[in-house]
Amino acid sequence: MHYAYLDTTDLQVSRLGFGGMSLGADVAADRRLLDAARAGGITLFDTADLYEHGRNEELLGAAFRHCRTQVVLATKVGNQRRPDGQGWDWNPSGAYIRQAAEASLRRLQTDYLDLYQLHGGTIDDPLDEVVEAFERLREQGKIRHYGISSIRPNVIRRYVPETGLSSIMLQLSLLDQRPLEAVLPQLDAHGVGVLARGALAQGLLAGKPAREYLGHPAGTVQAVAAAVAAVAKRLQRPPAEVAGRFVLDTPGVTAAILGIRNEAQLAEALQLARSAPLPPDARQELLQAAPANTYQEHR
Template identity: 75%
Template sequence: MENVYLGATDLQVSRIGFGGMSLGADAAADQRRLTRAHAAGITFFDTADLYDQGRNEELLGAAFRHCRPEVVLATKMGNQWRPDGQGWDWNPTKAYILQAADASLRRLQTDYLDLYQLHGGTLTDSRDEVLEAFERLREQGKIRHYGISSIRPNVIREYVPGSGLSSVMLQLSLLDQRPLETVLDLLRTHNVGVLARGALAQGRLAGKPATDYLSRPAPQVARAAVAVQTVAVELGQMPGIIASRFVLDTPGVTAAVLGIRTEAQLAQALRLAECPPLSAEVRTRLLRAAPANGYEQHR
């Protein structure tokens, strides 16, 4: 499995990572999949304190407590569960970030996080307060690197310059090319790593029915899915692998973060690691089937 540096850091991650939100309800089966993924060379695992009210972090902690130095654990915070457990509120204050980090460390059964991320972000956040919290945690040895997870270009532009961010997690796929408009070039200029999620466009590029997606009507989504399917048949691959390879081949992308809710998804992800880059001709065909889309909000 190929490993690369995350932005201008000393942190190496596998080019294919797994997102904890996509795990299922059978904890034992989930742990077995995580163990097989690690044995196959996957080193980057991402989760968040929001997912399943922290139980997702507990699952990763149990899976990797015996081989902690061999994996890169990333989690996210900022969404604070209400006391009754019915929903959450956005809380990017320094006090809450410090508190949330300690809670995540306990659930993940580790004394440090490789990557700690703000799980969202708005223009009304106190950027300085967020960064102060990150730096305090780094000084204490509780985190090694920090970043944000955001699909808002105005927030990304606000946080990136002069911040010390190692990464930005964003959504990217053949059907969601919005980051290509301005964000990827910005992050590349500042040596910030890019963790891309959503490569399958919620399954629309891997066999699920074509329905409206973002600003794209269903017929346009269907054309893109057919193009992916056609390439997959030509190359002897699965549509999901072609859709994910499109993301991995996008200049500026550090790693693709995929889900492994099922055995089939794990097998597909591992096959992706063996799939060579798409040719320029194939990529052009895919892009022709799905014209570029831009940001409509948060510009």
């Protein structure tokens, strides 16, 4: 397993992270999957207080309370559930961030969070208040690092390099190359870690039927998936591994966050973690087949 760092701190994480897990009917099976992921070398587990009304955090807390120092726990804040349980509202206030942190700590059965992330963000958020809340939590030892999960370049630019955040979580794949144009060079220049999600483009690069995706018509998606399959065949690798390596090989990317929901997906993820980088000509072939897209909003 390869390792990388977020920023220049001592937060060490595997190149692959386990994230976005949906709870199934069999909690024991979910626990076995988490245990197998950790045994396979995955150390970063990403969740959010919003997922499954907090039950996702509770699952991770129960799974890792006996080996807390061996994993990196990341969660998110900002989406406040309504009292009636019907939906949520955006709340980036300092008071709510501090309140929500205490609740996440309880559910995760830990006295500190390795990484606490703002779960989104808008250009109108009270930046100073947000950062003050994160910094106070860090001073109290309740969080070790903070970051934001956002695809909005204008929001990311508000935080970098003006604050002490360690990471940005954003979406990146052959079918979503927007960060390459807008924010990755900036984050790399300032030493901010990048957690990339969506490497398989909701499975479209790993065998799912083509459909329109982020402005790409279905025909384009099909052509890009065919290029991934052709490179995979030539290199004798699975298409999911080729698509994942495109993300991992991108300069500035710290780790890829994969949604792992069953043993087959975990096996693919562990194979990706052990894989070699793509040959330069293979990466170039993929880039030529995939039209680069740009952010039309949030500039």
